[in-house]
Amino acid sequence: MKRICQLLSLALLLVLTQKSYALACKKDRTQASDTIMINTTIAVPSVLPKDTVLWRSDNYSISMTCWQDRTGVGSEYVYFYLSPRDQGLTQLGPDLELGIHLNGTDLRCTQLPGCRVQLPIQFDGCWAPICDQKAQTFPLNFNFFLSKRSPPGSGKEGALTTVSTYPAFQLDGVGGMNTEPGRNFVMTLTGLNNLRYVSCASSLSISPKTINFGAINSFEAQANEVIKEVPFNITAIKNCNSVYGLNGYLNPVAATAADGYTLVPNNNTSVGISLLKQPSRSAIPFNKEFTLVAPTRDQMVVNNFLAQLKWRTSKPKLGKFNATATIDVFYK
Template identity: 35%
Template sequence: MKLSRVISVMFILLFWIPIKSFALSCLVDGSSSASFNEALGTDLAVQADAPNGTIIWESQSRSVPVICADNREVGRESIYFYLNPASVSVGQGIRVGIRYKGIAITQSSGKYDTGHHSQEGCNWANCTGWRSAKFTLNFSVFIEKYGTTPTTGQATSLTSYRVFQLDGVGGLNPTPNSNLNYVLTGLNKIRFVPCSPKLTVTPSTIDFGRLSSGGGQSGQQITASRFSLNLKRDCTTPYTVNARFTPKTGSILNGLLVPANNSSVGISLFRAESNEKLAYNSWFKLTDMTGTTPARIDLFAQLLWRAKPVIGPFDAAVVIDLFYK
């Protein structure tokens, strides 16, 4: 009897499927929080026919200390803003942007290179194996009028909106609370109104005249000049007008607007009726408007000595921004 042997050969096939690696975890340095929340803080009334690009709201300039941990030590990796990481519609008639290094970033998806990287601020003496990077992220966030105005007047129903997530080239890190998110709250307070007031400034140029430098001491008032902000509109929709004085030329030092061509003087602004000092670069309530009656707000500019008087002309300028709520 002939015997036959059946030999079975088993092949074991091994497949290696690479798992997408999320190498970076970026947080506010010194904090375990992965969320930087900022509230609009007030109702905003926006002119319905305002041109595209009109700034509705803008945050203060932020300088956020960031630390990014390179958990997988993949080497130098660029760090990005991932815009609108939740991929939601912000609403109608508005869009959100980031002002970064003098550029307005208004894309509503994708990523934008911050110019920082995972080895930044490290050397072999203070970073073990290039595992972390430290840098300061300087930016502001703004909301601008953009697109068709909603017929309801309500820009959005969102109470919060994730503007960006800070992350590496590999995409969004899915691990909860591991990457910095900037979140805007209160967007549902934005509404459109049928008209806005027209502003005139009288006089539009303040001339302090010829000054005497004799006996000038730091902090001493030299002179003061009055001016007024005049508002006029054609509709009766009630809203509050807020204003902000932003330097166009000159700089702010210790709360004073200091001319670039003569630092021995500084300028403060006050309400005439209450003697309330108005801070530059800060919003303040200007007036309430409830009808078509024009409004006039009287102010005065105070000129002070800052240092030993310097002979010669000087000039400085401010821009007046308005928003309505």
């Protein structure tokens, strides 16, 4: 009787173990790991507030396939786990945190219960001998960002972290993460040791803050025809001699940037607005980093630009239009 009880206990243990890790997820159905590198230096003024975004990657889209790889389990969702090998958030040190922009939202481990988020991918259970016949494939659209974890300080110089390589996320089930190598896809970020503190921050001013194109005559409008160009400038000022540069990242508001370079107002798609550097007249991208100030010791730098208004159609819609772009600044 004692032996039977031991066997029953062992069987129950096996069932519970299988239920804890019941999902397998891989990129392109076969790939269990991938790595993205930070290939730029990043300067960080120690006076920046907590949760300031210091760097943001390009946007990525990968194809993920998940399936329940254990029989005898019930319904469950796929979960997106941040910092899968560092749930205590001790590896990067006190000054730095890795975040993920997923489904339109910035996610930080310190702001999520269990350092995870539920994805809208659900399985009904696996009772057949071959579970992967119920596999689901879906796109995963994301970008990485690094943010300052510590409150404002002053006078700090040197590296933010000594860690170069850091597992960023893993997909798994509700029961937790399977750490068995090759079982579940893990994305890793490398190059985090490229971040360093600098002595002071820069302040930016834009003049004019609002660009008014005035009244426009729509008579004989032609697609791609330049209607008007209005100059403006951006001035960067700092109070120390630290050598660093500034990159900008333009985010459309009440507008889209379908081609990456033209701001199209939501309330009137007849026109588009491009921003050009002077004197080169090169176009500035939206939703992508660009060089705003090259690395320099100079304490004041003035950059000149043009806002160029173009027709997008030969049959424009009459009436007002307005669009906004905010600018995020990254220290380099």
